[in-house]
Amino acid sequence: MTESSIGEAQRSAITFALILATILSTVASTIANVVLPQIRASTGAAQDEISWVLTSFILAGAVVTPALGWLEQKFGRRHLLLASIVGFTVSGMLCGLATGIVELVLFRLAQGAFGAVFIPMSQAILLDINPPQRHGQAMALWGIGAVLGPIIGPVLGGWLAENLTWRWVFFINVPLATVAFFMVAAALPKHEEVEIHKFDAFGFGALAVGLIGLQLMLDRGPRQEWFASSEIWIEFGLGLLGFYLFFVHTFTARKAIFDRQIWVDRNFLTASIMIFFIGMLMFAGMAVLPTLLQSLLGYPVLHSGVVQLPRGVGTLLSMVLVGRLHGRIDQRLIVLAGLALTGWSYAEMSRFSLQMDEGLVLISGLLQGLGLGLIFVPMSALAFTTIAPQLRTQAASLFTLVRNVGSSIGISFVGALQIYNTKIVQSQLVEHVTPDNPIAAGAVDFASVRALAAMMQAIARQAAMVAYIDAFHLLFWMCVALAPLVLLMRTKRIVV
Incomplete structure (x- = not known):
């Protein structure tokens, strides 16, 4: 399938269908974040178990990604996409019907595995059906679809949970997936026979x-x-x-499964190390923020989704800006600016407190969105600057894999760190709340069970907030540590 073998109307239909499939994937990866407290209450999951709802989806995508090239050869893009849309939709409905955390995680694994096809396959097809001079425009259109997920997901998830139940964050995929299925079936040409290489x-x-x-x-x-x-x-x-x-x-x-030449390319290796940690920066903070807002600050689920909206808007604005700056400024400088903004956002988040208003959440979210948008597109371009053309498909799969692994590990690591630090801080605070402490004795009636219970609840909230702040501090220093790696990359393209 090439740009010369299809007409303009068919090209537009394919583009719309692929953007819709991309939105399905990106919404599914973000929409569950805001309803984690409701899922935890409904399924009886422990605090350390609830993050599995996010990590299972990302991990399944990471595992399946290396096999996409062989699956495409074996079944063809059309059949693979159609089967993935069906599997993604069915597994999503099963997620909504799940009654326990184990069931939900298993179905999220399946949903992530099927959803792993959408993004790399959409990119490959769009590059194939458009002439080289339109690749930038095609990727810009696709990028809007990719960015819409983080914008729509939290708000839509909050609205569904508040007006219906958390289960509808999974059921909502059905109408979108149905439209995408029939458009892909109608627009994409049938499978062309190709040589199938042995699968590693x-x-x-x-x-x-x-x-x-x-x-x-x-x-x-x-x-x-x-x-x-x-x-x-x-x-x-x-x-x-x-x-x-x-x-x-x-x-x-x-x-x-991955050519050895990819591993020794300095640009790609450096970019892969950075994208691993950028995956952490992208998802770790976003994963813990809804629980902080709802559990500690008492935000309603819809409101917690709305205050995260600036993050997605910032990403969209910065991606538009990157498109205008392309070719006019060194991409490494853009990445450094993005790291600076992302670090600034986590520095602002480390100022969170139990008495703050929503202004700090909005500002830090906007800064973080602007920063990550400036990082992501130039980093992807720098990664492939010196990769030989025949290795780009494999390199793209490996790059996506590394980013997904970083995202999954980041969510788990920050979640575990938050639980661990909460216990430590709570223990330290309790040590000082004793009858022989004049400050504590003046504030707490130690003879009242109700007063002691209220005191322990207040200590638990303070300890949890300190643990969140520690996690944001860590993410800030990660931004600082990544900055020197940018200088190791080259901007000169490989000669084809």
């Missing part, structure tokens, strides 16, 4: 074991007291073994 099952399996072992360790660690538990040691061992076998196989096998 060993490399794929080793990578999957490594990713799953690492994610399970991070998700289960807080509940199992980390390495005091034999379960964590087993998961840690599986993760190490999987990654060891994957890298040894990659650098010794005749035909690995």
Whole structure:
């Protein structure tokens, strides 16, 4: 399928269908964030378990991404996209019907696996059906679809949870998916026979074991007291073994799932390291913020979604700005500006308190959106500047994989850190609330059970806020540490 084999009307129909599929994926990855407290209450999930609703979706996408090239060869883009839309919709409905956290996580895994097809496949198809001089315009249109998810997701999720139930954040996919299915079926041409290369099952399996072992360790660690538990040691061992076998196989096998030349490209390697941590910056703060707003500050679910809207608006504005600056300014400077804005946003978030108004949430969200938008597009361009054209498809899959892994690990790590720090701070605060402390004795009636319960609740809220602030401090210093890596990248394109 090339730009010369389809007409303008068909090209427009395909573009609209692919943008819709992209919106499905990005909304699904963000819409559940704002309703995590409601899901936790409904399913009886523990605090350390509720993040699985987010990490399972991202992890499944990360595991499936390396196999997309072979799946495309085997089934064709049209059939693969149609099957993915159906699977994504059915698994999403099952998420809405789930009664327990285990069921919900299993169905989110399935939804993430099917949804992993949408973004890389949409990009590849749009580049194929448009001539080179229109690639920028095509990617700009696609980028709007990708950015709409973070804008729509929190607000839509909050509205659905407040007016219906949290289950509708999953049911809402059905009408959009139905339209996307019929448009893809009508617009995309049928499968053309291509040579099918042998699938690197060993490399794929080793990578999957490594990713799953690492994610399970991070998700289960807080509940199992980390390495005091034999379960964590087993998961840690599986993760190490999987990654060891994957890298040894990659650098010794005749035909690995990712070409060895990709790993030694300085630009790509540096950009991949950065996108791993940028994935953390993108999702870790966004994952914990709804719980902070609703549980500690008492925001209604819809209002907590609305105050996160500036983050998506900022991303959209900065992506438009990046398009205008393309070719006029060194992309490394744009990335540095984005890191500065993102760091500024987390510095502002570290000023959160139980007495603050929503102004600080709005300002920090806008700054963060502006920063991440300035980082993402130039970083993606720099990653592929020196990659040989024949390796770009593999490199794109690996780049997406690294970003997804960073996002998933970031959510788990920050969630675990928040739980751990809350316990430490709460213990330290309780030590000072004793009858022989004049300040405590003057403020609390130690003879009243009700007064003691209220005191312990206030201490728990203060401890949780301090733990959130510590997490935001960490993310701020991560932005600072990433800045020097930008200078290692080159801007000169490879000669084709």
